[in-house]
Amino acid sequence: MFGAGGGTSSYQEIEETDLIIMWGSNAREAHPIFFHHVLKGIHNGARMFAVDPRRTSSAAWADVWLGIDVGSDIALANAVGREIIRQGLTNEEFIREATEGFDEYAEFVDDYTLARGEEITGVPADVIQQLSHEYGSAETAQLCWTLGITEHHNATDNVLSLINLALLTGHVGRYGSGLVPVRGQNNVQGGGDMGALPNKLPGFQDVEDDALRAKFESVWGAEIPAKAGKHISLMQESMDEGVLKCLYVLGENPLQSEADSQVMEKRLKGLEFIVAQDIFLTATAELADVVLPAAGWGETEGTFTSSERRVQRVRKAVDPPGEAWGDIEILSALARAMGHDWITPTAEEAWDEMRSLSPLHGGMSYQRLDDMGGIQWPCPDEDSEGDLFLHGRLWERPVTTMKAPFFPTPYAAPVDTLTDEYPMRLTTGRRLDSYNTGVQSGRYASPRRIHGVLDLSPEDGDSLGVQEGQKVKVTSRRGSVEAPVRFDRSLRPGLAFMAVHFPDDLDVNVLTIDAWDPKAGTAEFKATAVRVEALA
Amino acid sequence: MSVKATIDGQEVTVPEGTSILDACTQLGTDIPTFCYGPTITPANACRVCMVEVEGSRVLVPSCSRALEEGMVVKTGTERAEHSRRLVLELLGSASELDRSSDEVHGWIEEYGADSSRFGPDAETVAQPAKVQDDLYVRDYERCILCYKCVDACGVDHQNTFAITVAGRGFDAHISTEFDVTLPDSACVYCGNCIAVCPTGALEGKIAWDMKEAGTWDADAQEVTRTVCSYCGVGCNLDIHTQDGRIVDVTSPLDHEVTLGNLCIKGRFGWSFVHAGASEPEGAAGGTGS
Numbered sequence: 001m002f003g004a005g006g007g008t009s010s011y012q013e014i015e016e017t018d019l020i021i022m023w024g025s026n027a028r029e030a031h032p033i034f035f036h037h038v039l040k041g042i043h044n045g046a047r048m049f050a051v052d053p054r055r056t057s058s059a060a061w062a063d064v065w066l067g068i069d070v071g072s073d074i075a076l077a078n079a080v081g082r083e084i085i086r087q088g089l090t091n092e093e094f095i096r097e098a099t100e101g102f103d104e105y106a107e108f109v110d111d112y113t114l115a116r117g118e119e120i121t122g123v124p125a126d127v128i129q130q131l132s133h134e135y136g137s138a139e140t141a142q143l144c145w146t147l148g149i150t151e152h153h154n155a156t157d158n159v160l161s162l163i164n165l166a167l168l169t170g171h172v173g174r175y176g177s178g179l180v181p182v183r184g185q186n187n188v189q190g191g192g193d194m195g196a197l198p199n200k201l202p203g204f205q206d207v208e209d210d211a212l213r214a215k216f217e218s219v220w221g222a223e224i225p226a227k228a229g230k231h232i233s234l235m236q237e238s239m240d241e242g243v244l245k246c247l248y249v250l251g252e253n254p255l256q257s258e259a260d261s262q263v264m265e266k267r268l269k270g271l272e273f274i275v276a277q278d279i280f281l282t283a284t285a286e287l288a289d290v291v292l293p294a295a296g297w298g299e300t301e302g303t304f305t306s307s308e309r310r311v312q313r314v315r316k317a318v319d320p321p322g323e324a325w326g327d328i329e330i331l332s333a334l335a336r337a338m339g340h341d342w343i344t345p346t347a348e349e350a351w352d353e354m355r356s357l358s359p360l361h362g363g364m365s366y367q368r369l370d371d372m373g374g375i376q377w378p379c380p381d382e383d384s385e386g387d388l389f390l391h392g393r394l395w396e397r398p399v400t401t402m403k404a405p406f407f408p409t410p411y412a413a414p415v416d417t418l419t420d421e422y423p424m425r426l427t428t429g430r431r432l433d434s435y436n437t438g439v440q441s442g443r444y445a446s447p448r449r450i451h452g453v454l455d456l457s458p459e460d461g462d463s464l465g466v467q468e469g470q471k472v473k474v475t476s477r478r479g480s481v482e483a484p485v486r487f488d489r490s491l492r493p494g495l496a497f498m499a500v501h502f503p504d505d506l507d508v509n510v511l512t513i514d515a516w517d518p519k520a521g522t523a524e525f526k527a528t529a530v531r532v533e534a535l536a
Numbered sequence: 537m538s539v540k541a542t543i544d545g546q547e548v549t550v551p552e553g554t555s556i557l558d559a560c561t562q563l564g565t566d567i568p569t570f571c572y573g574p575t576i577t578p579a580n581a582c583r584v585c586m587v588e589v590e591g592s593r594v595l596v597p598s599c600s601r602a603l604e605e606g607m608v609v610k611t612g613t614e615r616a617e618h619s620r621r622l623v624l625e626l627l628g629s630a631s632e633l634d635r636s637s638d639e640v641h642g643w644i645e646e647y648g649a650d651s652s653r654f655g656p657d658a659e660t661v662a663q664p665a666k667v668q669d670d671l672y673v674r675d676y677e678r679c680i681l682c683y684k685c686v687d688a689c690g691v692d693h694q695n696t697f698a699i700t701v702a703g704r705g706f707d708a709h710i711s712t713e714f715d716v717t718l719p720d721s722a723c724v725y726c727g728n729c730i731a732v733c734p735t736g737a738l739e740g741k742i743a744w745d746m747k748e749a750g751t752w753d754a755d756a757q758e759v760t761r762t763v764c765s766y767c768g769v770g771c772n773l774d775i776h777t778q779d780g781r782i783v784d785v786t787s788p789l790d791h792e793v794t795l796g797n798l799c800i801k802g803r804f805g806w807s808f809v810h811a812g813a814s815e816p817e818g819a820a821g822g823t824g825s
Contacts, residue, residue, distance in 0.1 A: 183768030296809065310793075441805050
């Protein structure tokens, strides 16, 4: 946020805050131990608002549930922003001293009246007003979100619309007040930290900045391309154009995890050469020309970075099976095979080189990570203990660093529109006991497992004339799947849900649309228009 | 605010609200207890941790009584030790303590607790273990009703409320709602009850199977601290390995992210590591490998 990509707060803060907003996050199932901290906050007296199309098991803990229509988040945020301004609940001093662009923002959101907010989002005007008043008047507030915000064609604007609310009220940069994107994967934060982004070097240093690039080049002894690369959605576009011909896939299963899987399959099959490096022969690896068996979790050393920016050691407990090698060994050997003079560093040696170049990580020696139970970046040197929360700088007077900008964000409906032909909204997500395409989580015997089903409201079941367990045909503009029905009272009529975990039995991504956010590259997994028909 | 008191003739100053038991621990005085846990609100259930407090007519449970200003505590009096011995004997008479910690066995020896003195006809909670799925075993002949599992499942941590105490008197027992099987109950299989069970009444299926088969060898195990491979919360895990195989996963009680708690994926979802390999010796299946 405002530069470095990471949540601003620590879990302990949510235990002590006054107001918790869970926006597009079913943490009770997707991030259960984070939700323990939320529950402590609730038991300590915090109010909780849940913004979610489904009345999830997280929303069941909320004081107020806002059952928003899928993909209308920006309209809700803008209406909340307007109401906060209209009621005089803005933090004027903070806006004046620490932000930029308030006037344009205020003018922009003036169109988003409570009535218009209700019309677009389906949330009653008085409930929008209640959220506005409580967020605007809370002493401290934590605004949390996950993929309900980011798996949309306008993911970046969704996030910016929430950041605007924190800037209006000063709910950022203070203990107990912050912006909390809870990360979906063990090390998606760490991947970003390490520069596994098309436009960043380790520590979120811009690859197009000549001086920063030169710093890395001098240590790496190699020239770094001066232009940002492509994110996964742009790569797919390049595959369609025939420009991208070779793909090296490390620990991903894009054939099953990307939206519109039939198109993805054509793309992958159209490539000249695929290398897959994975711990299993995934569906993607089966398409590969070369498969490099990799050592996995529990078999290698390294670090993960969590959603509170905490870097923690990951250790080897067992030997990898068969011919599997660690990723560092594979990559180093590959470099040597290509004629480069690379050693195979230990995980610690690779880390030490990285932290010599990334100011965020400079003080994070393995020894200190061990001794301190992990360290939260930024940690520039070995005197630093890391930061509990970010952007305290916005409360210095005067603010000597970059002020935080408002970004007016226009509401844009989901790309896959509802029509008479495709009248029902399908959204996707996780269940408690499973994870992504099930490559890992499908291998233990969970008594809670719900295999591939279509979740419907009982009301929709009635109107379709189907019973639980009966098979239906689900059709989107891209394809059809057949699935048994499960009734879920957390769904309102018109809303259906499928988990993403069983692509071999029920490939939800046959249905999803690959419309994607131009800034972040994330696809709109959360909003598919479908038709559901009973099968005889 | 701090309070000053005397424990076994030693002066001690602790923050207000500190329990007598915690103050004793700080002084290095070992007080036996089953139901106390650093991450659990004291339930004051096992009655093993009794101490004498000057001016108090009855013995005082040290886990749930805060140290007060000027209090004079005696931990090793004959009356306190007699009480502890008797309670250890009663617990050991009704329930199997064979899989309790080494610490518990040390107390039984130290206090000379002899459960056999109640004779062969003494009532017990003996019953078949409840093996209802591939992840957990509830082996209630080892249960002493310490309430830790109930509190871990309840407001202390998980807030799922899948289990509580049902019945009265000697029939009191830990039960799901209407005594349904665990898979049919509200249980979400986090295993946070297993994490706090002091007697081995609650175990992961693999550990329980191996203990039944006699292949579980704690002394031969290594413990490796790492971070969970699933979502981005960053829960710390302790991987327990024996003969190069993972046999159990726990979380450290003193880690601020988890306080020893995990979800079903973290505690049980690791069997992909050994996909294709056979089960550990003595384990009867269920890892899905």
